[in-house]
Amino acid sequence: MRLVGSDLACVRGGRQVFRDLNFALGAGEALAVTGPNGAGKSSLLRLLAGLLRPSEGRLALEGGEAELSVGEQAHYLGHQDALKPSLSVGENLRFWGRFLGGAAAAADTKALAAVGLDELVHLPAGYLSAGQRRRLSLARLLAVPRPIWLLDEPTAALDTAAQGMLAGLMRAHLADGGLILAATHGPLGLDKANELRLGRGR
Amino acid sequence: MTALGALLVRDMRLAVRVGGGALTGVLFFLIVVTLVPFAVGPDLVLLARIGPAILWLGALLASLLALDRLIAMDYEDGSFDLILTARTPLELALAAKALAHWLTTGLPLVVAAPLLGLLLNLDPRATGAVALTLLVGTPALTFIGLIGAALTVVLRRGGLLLAILVLPLTIPVLIFGVSASNAAIVGPVPFGTPFTILCALTLMSIVVGPFAAALALRQGLD
Numbered sequence: 001m002r003l004v005g006s007d008l009a010c011v012r013g014g015r016q017v018f019r020d021l022n023f024a025l026g027a028g029e030a031l032a033v034t035g036p037n038g039a040g041k042s043s044l045l046r047l048l049a050g051l052l053r054p055s056e057g058r059l060a061l062e063g064g065e066a067e068l069s070v071g072e073q074a075h076y077l078g079h080q081d082a083l084k085p086s087l088s089v090g091e092n093l094r095f096w097g098r099f100l101g102g103a104a105a106a107a108d109t110k111a112l113a114a115v116g117l118d119e120l121v122h123l124p125a126g127y128l129s130a131g132q133r134r135r136l137s138l139a140r141l142l143a144v145p146r147p148i149w150l151l152d153e154p155t156a157a158l159d160t161a162a163q164g165m166l167a168g169l170m171r172a173h174l175a176d177g178g179l180i181l182a183a184t185h186g187p188l189g190l191d192k193a194n195e196l197r198l199g200r201g202r
Numbered sequence: 203m204t205a206l207g208a209l210l211v212r213d214m215r216l217a218v219r220v221g222g223g224a225l226t227g228v229l230f231f232l233i234v235v236t237l238v239p240f241a242v243g244p245d246l247v248l249l250a251r252i253g254p255a256i257l258w259l260g261a262l263l264a265s266l267l268a269l270d271r272l273i274a275m276d277y278e279d280g281s282f283d284l285i286l287t288a289r290t291p292l293e294l295a296l297a298a299k300a301l302a303h304w305l306t307t308g309l310p311l312v313v314a315a316p317l318l319g320l321l322l323n324l325d326p327r328a329t330g331a332v333a334l335t336l337l338v339g340t341p342a343l344t345f346i347g348l349i350g351a352a353l354t355v356v357l358r359r360g361g362l363l364l365a366i367l368v369l370p371l372t373i374p375v376l377i378f379g380v381s382a383s384n385a386a387i388v389g390p391v392p393f394g395t396p397f398t399i400l401c402a403l404t405l406m407s408i409v410v411g412p413f414a415a416a417l418a419l420r421q422g423l424d
Contacts (some may be wrong), residue, residue: 051287052424068289071287072289074287080279080280081279082283084216084279084281086215086219087212087216087219091212091215095208095212098205099209099212102205
């Protein structure tokens with residue numbers, strides 16, 4: 001499986017965010033997208049998830065399911081966590097598990113245990129802290145298997161222990177032949193990650 | 203189907219839990235209809251004559267109340283991004299959301315209508331006719347409202363703009379809903395004629411609504 005972006009360009013609000021962007025990512029590889037604020041890191045991830053249309057260039061997943069778009073084979077973890085405060089932790093995860101991929105209930109339990117939220121299953125998500133909300137969003141990635149992970153500043157709001165946990169989850173995903181693209185300012189905690197540096201005025 | 207069922211159940215749960223909007227519509231409906239006899243005065247004949255129109259107007263305005271939450275809530279908290287990355291077509295997901303919205307806000311209006319009919323001096327036959335037309339007509343209000351909800355989310359203007367966009371589109375539903383009710387009560391047109399047109403309007407809006415809303419949302423991706 002290989003994710004290839006060629007000559008990608010993105011225009012938002014009349015402003016050229018980036019252009020002539022090329023990258024390729026194979027199975028088991030991670031790509032850290034870095035750059036100053038406003039360089040287009042989030043835009044690139046949203047573009048890959050199918051939430052923005054590229055103004056130029058093309059994007060292809062070689063060896064993926066042909067009838068699905070790249071976004072439909074990817075998990076997008078954005079700044080917003082898509083959690084409903086009035087639903088419990090378990091209900092939130094159960095919904096996304098069923099909606100995104102028909103995941104079995106057993107997968108939820110395992111995913112919650114992996115992010116350390118298994119004791120809070122019945123707590124309404126509105127009572128979670130920012131870091132716990134982030135963990136619950138991560139549990140979604142584990143409950144529904146998808147090959148590509150698009151992570152927008154995944155370490156934000158996570159404490160040191162949780163950052164270690166995240167690094168472990170990413171390593172396991174890469175070992176399974178997954179692909180990770182992460183926009184980040186800090187280290188991801190991965191042994192080897194290629195870097196895609198975006199800059200202003202490219 | 204699992205995905206759509208999950209979305210339906212989630213939206214209904216959200217509507218009935220704390221902060222959901224399921225009851226506001228019915229309460230508004232109740233208040234509007236209760237105020238009419240005070241404003242018009244205790245003229246029983248007049249009340250019975252304008253009763254169906256009052257019930258329909260009340261239901262129309264009440265159905266607008268919760269409409270701005272239909273898509274905006276998911277748009278604001280990032281759920282909508284994930285709905286787009288799901289393998290379920292956006293049109294079907296929107297139809298499931300609209301159905302959940304109707305079940306939690308439209309259906310209670312239909313159930314409340316016979317009770318409020320008493321306040322407006324409607325006889326059982328007239329009450330039955332109004333309730334039946336509301337049952338058939340309110341889905342049209344929700345699915346037309348879905349288009350307005352999608353457009354206002356894309357334009358990032360909530361509230362009043364939604365009402366201004368949606369209300370003109372619901373005029374045909376109002377006309378045929380009220381005329382079917384009146385046909386059942388006083389005639390002279392047979393009940394079936396306006397009622398069939400009302401059914402057609404609902405079916406049309408159920409087909410067009412999700413596609414138009416999905417088109418608006420896709421155009422507004424940014």
